[in-house]
Amino acid sequence: MSTAQDLTAIDNIEQVETDVPGGPIMRRSFRKVDGRMLYLYGREPHTLAVMHQQDDAIATGGELRRHPLRGEWNIYAAHRQNRTFKPAASADPLAPTLPGGPATEIPFEDFELAVFENKFSGLHPQASQPARMDGAETAAAGGKCEVVIYTSEAQGSLHTIGQDRRRLLIAAWIDRYRNLFSEGCAYVLPFENRGEEVGATLHHPHGQIYGFGKVPLVQQSAIAAFSQGYDLSAEIALAMPDYGLAEAGGMAAFCPRFARFPYEVWIAPEQRRDGPWDCSADELDGFAHLLGDVTRRYDAFFGRPTPYMFALHAAPAGGCENYHFTAQFYPLLRAADRVKYLASVEQHTGVFTVDVMPETAAAALGGV
Incomplete structure (x- = not known):
């Protein structure tokens, strides 16, 4: 003590x-x-x-x-x-x-x-x-x-x-x-x-x-992917027409085409940034707006305060070549009255079964 x-x-x-x-x-x-x-x-x-x-x-x-x-x-x-x-x-x-x-x-x-x-x-x-x-x-x-x-x-x-x-x-x-x-x-x-x-x-x-x-293992994998050249800016540009929810100040909110959770949403700068400390004033203002907008969409769509796991994924101490900052929402609902449980297959293998297609999630959340 x-x-x-x-x-x-x-x-x-x-x-x-x-x-x-x-x-x-x-x-x-x-x-x-x-x-x-x-x-x-x-x-x-x-x-x-x-x-x-x-x-x-x-x-x-x-x-x-x-x-x-x-x-x-x-x-x-x-x-x-x-x-x-x-x-x-x-x-x-x-x-x-x-x-x-x-x-x-x-x-x-x-x-x-x-x-x-x-x-x-x-x-x-x-x-x-x-x-x-x-x-x-x-x-x-x-x-x-x-x-x-x-x-x-x-x-x-x-x-x-x-x-x-x-x-x-x-x-x-x-x-x-x-x-x-x-x-x-x-x-x-x-x-x-x-x-x-x-x-x-x-x-x-x-x-x-x-x-x-x-550095946790999941973040080590992301660091390796970015260091090896993964281009999230290009993915956002491809995804936004059909999977996008909103844009503000150079920030985008979208349902990743590779989402693991039903109704998963990411917020990210459209241009690569290491973390929020690396963003412009306009991007930070857009980020603030989209944090509220995504939460509003969830609660409106499910008709209740939506349970979720949310986190900021930024570069580690000292930076990382090509790292691209994201903020990720993992909601725990696949319907208003149905919880998405992480059961045996997900827990034992890390292989997720996604009950809602990302394009379906984008259309649903984009309409509220």
Whole structure:
């Protein structure tokens, strides 16, 4: 456990370097009493007084073990069994801390957008080296796990939070990419699990960021494909007439012709970019618009808040030849009342059976 007594106090406000339109973006960096960092992002400097705080024991990560047949380094973190699970609305840990109310993760009465180090982190910069195992490869689970709270409101989505809040979110993502890369992370993955069908245990609108000490296997494959010359710009140009949903500011939203999930959608710059930090102001504004538009289309088409797995796929630390940034949505529905389960064949072989043709998905989502 880390305490305020053995860590330097931090509470400072700085302007974030960003090309996101809409005016300056400020970041307040604050070390909580339990030692974890909290970053508050907003259009105006955040100057509210600190409220009462949580001071719980904080785990410092788990361990990595390599799967000898799949080549994957998986995270083993037994302490995550005790993470917060579907709390009552009155005990929302992602809400602001109010006078007379319970201490939450945000020890302030209000905020625009917040990022903090996860209390139940599987990756941690102070992760200890695990004991040796004969015949097995192990490693410390170094890295970072962070939570991103989109809004102080208890309900909402990437659509309903509005364009300027999505711009703020993108600016926060870019800022965290830069900081996590500078801290030694090899790969950074901002993502969102939306809905109970994908295991979300908190309803407050939020996402997460994992900063990996090792580049994950799926991302290694993408890096290799781009390095060997795969041209995603050419694929987008071919796909957009029949598989496209929308374009904005040089960004395209489309159903990949090689989608693995029913109603899968990608957002990508039409010209190659390493990551969101590499995009122009117009592209970032278009990206913000399409994040809301795709979420709106899903909810309108299925007639309900759509459960999905969403993530940004960008280049690793140090860059990669020919890498092309994408943001990918994997919805967990094949119909409003039918979940797409990843069952035996998908799990054991990685071979997906896709129940809805990508051209059908594009036509359906394009009509809402």
